[in-house]
Amino acid sequence: MNKIEQIDVQRKVAKCMPWILLFEFFYVFNDNVFNLISPSLSDEFGVTPSTVSLIVTLGKLFFGIATIIFTAMSDTISIRKVLLWTGFAFPIVSLLGVFSDSFTTLLISRTLFSITVAAPIALQVIIAIKYFDKLTAAKYFGYNTAIYQLAGAAGHLFGGFIAEYFHWSYVFLIPVITILGMPILLKNLPKDISRRGSFDIFGMILMTVITTSLVLFMTYHMKYPLLLLAALIGAVIFFFYIKKSKNAFLKPELFTIKGIKRSLFVGTLFYATQMGFFFIFPFIVNETYNMSVSLIGVFYTITNIAAFVTGMYSGRIIKSIGYRNITLLGGSFILVGLACIAFFVGYSVVFAFLGMGLFNIGYALFFSGYLSNFTQLLPRHQHGAGIGIEKLITTISFSLGGAFVAMLYGQPFMMKKVVDFSSNLKSAPFSNISLILMIMIALATWIFVIVFKKNFNQVNEAEETIA
Structure with a gap:
């Protein structure tokens, strides 16, 4: 492909990217709304809160598994065919949710919703790496x-309004508009071809069993050790399987690449911290300051919008300071945000929301830089498998982070003030949890600096021109 043809392909793919990103908006929006209205669903269907939590838990679980499978498959299958197939299926699945008249049908609808939307969300990363230069790909990560x-802000702001003045089922109706973008995808997505290679069904099944068992074990706060046992047995079988199988979708040599294991550990710490903080923050502002849910939603929206603006400008920030430095800058924002909670949570709610704002901005910066650096470690033919593993780490880390913080919260030893010098009697556990998360981020940042040297920071002039 010559330079002119390459630029033409990039322009066509660039027309598709906003529509592909729109799928992520509706997934996150849907997720936030159902988090918000869970108590109402418990009353409407007459089920316990723990049963209602399956709507969110299973949705996240199957979304995580589907993203792993789609990214791993992308090394050998046609991305165009998968995107078009799931793109046309997604509005149909969304309409099924509108007509859910029982808890069971709602659960099935949410699961199918999560599986179909996983393809465009997972493959957008692969598309950015495949068709664009490094800087433009990083811009799309931002x-x-x-x-x-933005979807989080919209979910917090409008989710309650939709549920209160209309009905929660309308949340499924809105994503149907994605069908309007299908002609654009049909016209502009490059006609890539499937490469020769077998589909590793057994490996996928094993990975699904391992992920499902481990995530459910952590989701239910480690109450069911048989789930952990199933995950461990599955992991052992999977380990010996990929060593002997010639067609395993996950190649053992992936982990022999210099820096991969430590880079994934960095991602584990960052993603676990993110979910742990998101889990505990509503408790911080509710129990420490007695704030109403509606007011919390407004403040959430403000911090989400600040992070949205930051993410939109990530490409320009990378041009100014580089890939490695934007990741370190993101880590610094996260660290300072957590410090606001750890040291000042007992004084004023202003510090809590300042911490949340800095935390969200930090992750907008971190993700665009970290993913760019991580993919630089991967050979081109391992991009799909590498991103698939990164998605697996994200899924498991989210569950681990939430369960870890939930386990700490309420423990007697967390009531002892360490860096909280306020007179507030309720702030100690939140300060201590934030301090522990700070240590995790500091450790992750230190490892990142070791793995990614200054040469990972460079932005080429050719990239700046294309971007």
Whole structure:
């Protein structure tokens, strides 16, 4: 492909990217709304809160598994065919949710919703790496986090309104508009071809069993050790399987690449911290300051919008300071945000929301830089498998982070003030949890600096021109 043809392909793919990113908006929006209205669903269907939590838990679980499978498959299958197939299926699945008249049908609808939307969300990363230069791909990673934050803001702001004045089922109706973008995808997505290679069904099944068992074990706060046992047995079988199988979708040599294991550990600490903080923050502002849910939603929205703006400008920030430095800058924002909570949570709610704002901005910066650096470690033919593993780490880390913080919260030893010097009697556990998360981020940042040297920071002039 010559330079002119390459630029033409990039322009066509660039027309598709906003529509592909739109799928992420509706997934996050849907997720936030159902988090918000869970108590109402418990009353409407006459089920316990723990049963209602399955709507969110299973949705996240199957979304995580589907993203792993789609990214791993992208090394050998046609991305165009998968995107078009799931793109046309997604509005149909959304309409099924509108007509859910029982808890069971709602649960099925949410699961199918999560599986079909996983393809465009997972493959947008592969598309950015495949068709664009490094800087433009990083810019789209920034847009990814920006859309995530915007959808979070919209979910917090409008979710309750829709549920209260209309009905929760209308949340499924809105994503149907994605069908309008299908002609654009049909016209502009490059006609890539499937490469020769077998589909590793057994490996996928094993990975699904391992992920499902481990995530459910952590989701239910480690109450069911048989789930952990199933995950461990599955992991042992999977380990010996990929060593002997010639067609395993996850190649053992992936982990022999210099820096991969430590880079994934960095991602584990960052993603676990993110979910742990998101889990505990509503408790911080509710129990320490007795704030109403509606007011919390307004403040959430403000911090989400700040992170959205940051994500949209991530490409320009990278041009100014580089890939490595934007990741370190993101880590610094996260660290300072957590410090606001750890040291000042007992004084004023202003510090709590300042901490949340800095935390969200930090992740918008971190994600665009970290993913760019991580993919630089991967050979081109391992991009799909590498991103698939990164998605697996994200899924498990989210569950681990939430369960870890939930386990700490309420423990007697967490009531002892360490860096909280306020007179507030309720702030000690939140200060201590934030301090522990700070240590995790500091450790992750230190490892990142070791793995990614200054040469990972460079932005080429050719990239600046294309971007």
